[in-house]
Amino acid sequence: MPIAEDADTVLKFPILIGDIGGTNARFAILIDSYAEPKQFPIVQTADFATIDEAIQASILDRTSIIPRSAVLAVAGPIDGDEIALTNCDWVVRPKAMAAALGLEDIVLLNDFEAQALAVIALGEEHMVKIGGGEVEPNAGRIVLGPGTGLGVAGLVHACHTWIPVPGEGGHVDMGPRTARDLEVYPHLEPIEGRISAEQLLCGRGLVNLYGAVAAADGKQAQLATPAEITAAALDKSDPVAEEALSMFVVGLGRLAGDLALVFMSRGGVYLTGGIAQKIVPALKEPAFRAAFEDKAPHSELLGQIPVFVITHPLAALTGLAAYARTPARFGVEIDSRHWHIQ
Known part of the structure; x- marks a missing residue:
């Protein structure tokens, strides 16, 4: 399954959204562009060896909804196909994640890009x-x-x-x-x-x-x-x-x-x-x-x-949801941060 460099940035629903920090990871699933995000319990990053394991055990094993895309905000600079988080041991490998979790598209944002988007959404x-x-x-x-x-x-x-x-x-x-x-x-x-x-x-x-x-x-x-x-x-x-x-x-x-x-x-x-x-x-x-x-x-x-x-307890997820619904509304450059499986 090759990775398309010029993939369409319109994301297919359902969309998994996630705010991954150094201590906690928060996830939700958007069924469509109108539904409120379906939220899941907060994940402690220290409880799982990898982010893929955390998503599988804490999200996918607990719902019948099968995401086709993912928009994840991570605490660390995004450069290349292996993204190490700044304050925890997880390393995000989008190609391997897409193959393991059955995703067609993965978009990675910086965690504070998501917080910035929340300022507009809230x-x-x-x-x-x-x-x-x-x-x-x-x-x-x-x-x-x-x-x-x-x-x-x-x-x-x-x-x-x-x-x-x-x-x-x-x-x-x-x-x-x-x-x-x-x-x-x-x-x-x-x-x-x-x-x-x-x-x-x-x-x-x-x-x-x-x-x-x-x-x-x-x-x-x-x-x-x-x-x-x-x-x-x-x-x-x-x-x-x-x-x-x-x-x-x-x-x-x-x-x-x-x-x-x-x-x-x-x-x-x-x-x-x-x-x-x-x-x-x-x-x-x-x-x-x-x-x-x-x-x-x-x-x-x-x-x-x-x-x-x-004061919103899940502000970053709100920002991610706004972006995931309509990416074209926001000036987010994702050419090197979008992995599309053909």
């Missing part, structure tokens, strides 16, 4: 606004998501369509700004000698911050997981956790503001993922907006840009 009822002015309807947007890692994507409007712009913006440098930062940063765990945004602004980043704050004050870290630290910070039962979450929020505000300037995102900045949803009370505190807007000489500009937390 309504305001699935968002919490964190300050700023009104959205300019066709202006650029930024999507930023701390989770297992730190995902970043842009979204631009051109030629009457929305075009997601994936990237690896979560790996930009972060540095200290305040006197307290200078006390804490030497205790942070670096990656190959530097502190990237992802070393601070994701689940393990929060643990990294917590340990560094404790070490800076000569204290023993008492908590071990992002969930424990977040809970203790929000209920104010652990001062070290409170400060760690505060530094996390400020760092997220700084990075979000930087990216808003890069993209001139008058259409808004959108925070997505489980961590952002859990820390909405902390994001509503003045420190986040202050850090976001502290960009002289453009503080006034940043003050007008709204920030939203996306």
